[in-house]
Amino acid sequence: MSNENIYTHIKDVFIDEDESLNFVNLDNSISCYNKIVLALKKPLKLILFYGKPGSGKTFLLNKIANDLKEDKSLIFFPHPFFSEATFIEALCEQIYGKKLEDINNFESFIKFYSKDFSGKDEILNNQMTVILDEAQLYPTELIEKIRLMADTRMFKFLFTIHKTENEDILAKDYFQTRIWESIELSSAxxxxxxxxxxxxxxxxxxxxxxxxxxxxxxxxxxxxxxxxxxxxxxxxxxxxxxxxxxxxxxxxxxxxxxxxxxxxxxxxxxxxxxx
Known part of the structure; x- marks a missing residue:
């Protein structure tokens, strides 16, 4: 007879090591999943996805990123960036598989990246989608550069932010201006x-x-x-x-x-x- 304690294994179910594989569908999350996937297919510039901390936003983003991993035009950054240079370097690594010499700011990146496109139709047909989790932590200056990137139509962005009781992050101007679609994930x-x-x-x-x-x-x-x-x-x-x-x-x-x-x-x- 085994003396193994079953609860030793059960407790580990609640340690989220692979959130995309262990995703649990709830009514709210299914609705938001469908809205986000649909929004990502539209020629939008900026999309806002928000909800209270712990509502399951990161679970959902991991699920979407995993389901769409074959889509080479989708980039998911689960952690925030705090400088323009590190953001541009990470973007280059995702697109080109390496950092690019002397490409470390918005202007140099857009100049380099745009040389492959001859017109608006080609830009829209090759539009990259970038999902940013914890976007409320990004510096205002970096958010402004990201908005400028969206204005080129070469990129569209999904901002994911926390909605808290103490600070209405949604009231901040840069999350109100130019947002084309907003999606909220309610708490369970x-x-x-x-x-x-x-x-x-x-x-x-x-x-x-x-x-x-x-x-x-x-x-x-x-x-x-x-x-x-x-x-x-x-x-x-x-x-x-x-x-x-x-x-x-x-x-x-x-x-x-x-x-x-x-x-x-x-x-x-x-x-x-x-x-």
Whole structure:
């Protein structure tokens, strides 16, 4: 008889190592996925994709980038850039497979890149799409250069930004001016939390170890507030505690109040509530 603790493996489901392969479809994310893919096919200049932190924006972008990886006209930058030079160098590496000597600013890059096109039709037919995650962290000066790049029609950009309660990033002028289409990803509600957890575990055939009823899901939601990143942290800790009890105090797991108790312990550990 094996002494292997199943919870040792279950908790790792909530460590997101490959977000594109472990993507969980929810109503909001499916809708946004379709809107983004459709928008990327349009001859737009700038597209805005926004939502609260932890709503699943990066999950969705990784899914889109993975699904469209055969499209050589698509570039995805998951991390922000803080200078024009590093951004241009990264762009050159994506397009040409290497850094280009003396090409380290907007003007030199556009001059070099545009020499391959003879007219507007050729430019639009070869338009590159660049997806920028964490765009709220980009310096204003770099955002302005990116807008100028979009004006050439050789590139179109999808800005992905956080929408927070403390600072309405959407009110900033450079995210309002010239945005052609805006797409919002709402935070998950209780029903989507239920679907998320069930599907997340069923991907690894661990769904039978999710013994939650409605009040347990509502408890998890009250702690995470629809933030999927926070929910993953809670559930990782939840199953880590289950792992401990399974080994040392298995009777604790049979209590009717075990789920609420362990979720509360996980929330305390994450600093979401006070003792």
């Amino acid at each position: 509600d209780v029903n989507e939390i239920i679907i998320y957890l069930q599907r997340k575990l069923s991907q690894k055939n661990y769904d039978k170890y999710l013994k939650f009823d409605k009040k347990d899901y509502e408890c998890a939601y009250s702690f995470c507030g629809g933030n999927l990143r926070t929910l993953n942290k809670i559930m990782y800790k939840f199953y880590e505690i289950c792992e401990y009890y399974e080994q040392y105090q298995p009777s604790k797991l049979s209590s009717d109040k075990a789920n609420i108790m362990i979720l509360t312990m996980a929330a305390l550990d994450a600093g979401l509530i006070d003792a």
